[in-house]
Amino acid sequence: MKVGRIIKVSGPLVVAEGMEDANVYDVVEVSENKLIGEIIEMRGDKASIQVYEETTGIGPGDIVITTGSPLSIELGPGLIEQMFDGIQRPLQSLQDAAGDFLTKGVAVKSLNREKKWEFVPVVNVGDLVKPGDIIGTVQETPIVSHKIMVPVGIEGTLEKIESGNFTIEETVAVVKTEDGEKELTMLQKWPVRKGRPYSNKLDPTDPLITGQRVIDTFFPVTKGGAAAIPGPFGSGKTVVQHQLAKWADAEIVVYVGCGERGNEMTDVLMEFPEIIDPKTGESLMKRTVLIANTSNMPVAAREASIYTGITISEYFRDMGYSVAMMADSTSRWAEALREMSGRLEEMPGDEGYPAYLASRIADYYERAGKVECLGNDGRVGALTVIGAVSPPGGDISEPVSQATLRIVKVFWGLDYALSYRRHFPAINWLNSYSLYQTKVDKYFDENIDTNFSRDRIRAMALLQEESGLEEIVRLVGRDALSDADQLKLEVTKSIREDFLQQNAFHEVDTYCSLDKQYKMLSLILEFYDLAMEALEKGAYTSEIEVMPIRDKIARSKNIPETELDRFAEITKEMKEDFTKLVEKEGTVNA
Ligand code: ADP
Ligand code: MG
Numbered sequence: 001m002k003v004g005r006i007i008k009v010s011g012p013l014v015v016a017e018g019m020e021d022a023n024v025y026d027v028v029e030v031s032e033n034k035l036i037g038e039i040i041e042m043r044g045d046k047a048s049i050q051v052y053e054e055t056t057g058i059g060p061g062d063i064v065i066t067t068g069s070p071l072s073i074e075l076g077p078g079l080i081e082q083m084f085d086g087i088q089r090p091l092q093s094l095q096d097a098a099g100d101f102l103t104k105g106v107a108v109k110s111l112n113r114e115k116k117w118e119f120v121p122v123v124n125v126g127d128l129v130k131p132g133d134i135i136g137t138v139q140e141t142p143i144v145s146h147k148i149m150v151p152v153g154i155e156g157t158l159e160k161i162e163s164g165n166f167t168i169e170e171t172v173a174v175v176k177t178e179d180g181e182k183e184l185t186m187l188q189k190w191p192v193r194k195g196r197p198y199s200n201k202l203d204p205t206d207p208l209i210t211g212q213r214v215i216d217t218f219f220p221v222t223k224g225g226a227a228a229i230p231g232p233f234g235s236g237k238t239v240v241q242h243q244l245a246k247w248a249d250a251e252i253v254v255y256v257g258c259g260e261r262g263n264e265m266t267d268v269l270m271e272f273p274e275i276i277d278p279k280t281g282e283s284l285m286k287r288t289v290l291i292a293n294t295s296n297m298p299v300a301a302r303e304a305s306i307y308t309g310i311t312i313s314e315y316f317r318d319m320g321y322s323v324a325m326m327a328d329s330t331s332r333w334a335e336a337l338r339e340m341s342g343r344l345e346e347m348p349g350d351e352g353y354p355a356y357l358a359s360r361i362a363d364y365y366e367r368a369g370k371v372e373c374l375g376n377d378g379r380v381g382a383l384t385v386i387g388a389v390s391p392p393g394g395d396i397s398e399p400v401s402q403a404t405l406r407i408v409k410v411f412w413g414l415d416y417a418l419s420y421r422r423h424f425p426a427i428n429w430l431n432s433y434s435l436y437q438t439k440v441d442k443y444f445d446e447n448i449d450t451n452f453s454r455d456r457i458r459a460m461a462l463l464q465e466e467s468g469l470e471e472i473v474r475l476v477g478r479d480a481l482s483d484a485d486q487l488k489l490e491v492t493k494s495i496r497e498d499f500l501q502q503n504a505f506h507e508v509d510t511y512c513s514l515d516k517q518y519k520m521l522s523l524i525l526e527f528y529d530l531a532m533e534a535l536e537k538g539a540y541t542s543e544i545e546v547m548p549i550r551d552k553i554a555r556s557k558n559i560p561e562t563e564l565d566r567f568a569e570i571t572k573e574m575k576e577d578f579t580k581l582v583e584k585e586g587t588v589n590a
Pocket of ligand 2: 239260328
């Protein structure tokens with residue numbers, strides 16, 4: 001292999017000459033230290049290389065060797081519960097990430113080579129196998145059965161398959177193909193920039209249930225859908241992403257901390273092992289893979305971290321799982337692209353971002369989806385992608401937000417004003433949207449309550465009316481409103497404060513089942529109906545406003561999931577209170 005020589009170093013960008021044997025996207029080893037880099041541009045024999053490690057100390061004349069293969073990651077048992085950096089080097093802690101542990105360029109293996117996994121075959125000698133067919137399983141954690149699949153490109157008759165304990169590099173099966181015998185191990189590699197193949201893309205119709213009321217009830221995302229959370233600094237992007245990683249009903253969670261503060265990943269690392277998933281009784285880490293590329297790590301690796309994350313996600317999707325991937329924040333990835341593009345002296349587009357920004361963002365979100373997987377069993381997997389976006393100053397007219405909103409179907413717009421008022425999650429209910437709503441309505445009406453979507457539509461209509469009424473109040477004062485409208489404002493306040501606001505840090509409120517969401521919302525709407533009826537029968541708004549039952553409605557968010565019967569009691573009590581109120585009016589007025 002021919003050796004190139006560095007002619008220029010500019011931060012994470014290195015230019016080398018004598019590279020005519022190399023191709024764009026080849027991984028290269030830079031200098032005697034073997035720093036890992038990737039060719040992002042070729043001009044003649046000159047390669048521009050983005051280097052995923054600190055480039056201090058290297059300079060012109062140092063050698064560059066191409067590996068001849070694209071940036072790839074390892075897929076196999078051992079992924080779950082791990083934390084990796086952007087190019088899939090395992091991190092024991094964020095200390096490692098700072099570089100104390102990994103010396104530069106040391107080629108560490110991504111997955112453990114010594115550990116033995118119990119491989120249980122599910123096919124027999126003589127069977128015909130094709131890419132994607134499951135040949136066996138490994139119980140990777142108490143809740144994740146890792147399916148060992150025939151890699152892409154291998155097809156033939158199974159000659160040998162063994163049960164027992166194997167490392168990921170030991171042969172578990174032999175396939176007789178047209179090009180001779182192929183030994184299969186539990187380890188596969190995949191180039192991160194290429195989406196993994198599937199048979200068919202399907203329409204995502206089932207909701208990804210997150211336990212967050214404003215999301216599930218008003219702006220749902222589907223299993224296989226894509227959502228964006230843009231918001232200014234401090235508006236709650238990270239808390240929303242953490243909440244989804246904790247509570248969304250995905251079977252596998254891949255969380256990418258991309259260019260944000262390191263302590264946020266530390267929070268995840270400290271918290272997740274402690275949290276017990278109520279559905280499985282196991283620690284959340286038993287279904288989670290973490291990728292950390294925090295603000296103190298090399299900028300180029302941010303780019304890779306997004307691709308590493310989505311490739312791992314696709315791999316579990318291919319097993320037939322529902323996977324959720326969070327990326328916090330995609331803006332830092334876009335900024336890394338901008339920085340590299342600037343150093344390459346490419347023609348800048350909008351706000352200095354490269355012209356290909358929008359297509360890169362689209363390519364990324366398009367890897368989300370519900371699919372019929374490769375393989376003969378017709379299994380279905382889903383990959384939901386949720387990206388935080390951090391527009392400077394919170395202004396979403398900037399290029400990253402705009403390119404993202406063109407492709408995703410769910411927009412959770414975080415609002416500075418709401419977070420300032422400590423209305424959390426600060427998702428603005430007036431400008432957020434979900435294009436999956438009608439699909440999900442069907443699911444909710446069939447599975448939760450036939451009135452679910454009706455109530456959701458009523459509540460949203462009230463909230464929209466509220467903004468109009470508030471305008472009037474601002475101009476001429478509350479007294480100018482009719483009694484009915486004043487009451488309406490009381491009810492919308494209740495929808496906002498008692499339903500939409502949800503405290504991520506409260507033991508009970510942090511997660512709210514769909515059943516409870518429905519009960520809470522219908523309780524508020526029932527209050528509204530009874531109040532309007534009472535008003536017509538002569539009760540005063542001022543009396544209704546101070547009814548003690550309102551306290552119980554406000555506190556209903558803290559009713560534990562095991563005590564949802566209490567909603568029926570509160571409803572009963574509320575009806576009785578209204579009956580008494582109206583009877584009293586009856587006697588007064590008679
Ligand atoms: P961002 O990532 O947008 O910069 P964070 O997610 O770090 O913002 O949120 C900032 C702060 O807002 C959090 O530290 C927390 O105090 C508060 N916060 C955000 N969301 C919630 C929530 N759902 N419940 C309670 N507090 C919240
Ligand atoms: Mg954040």
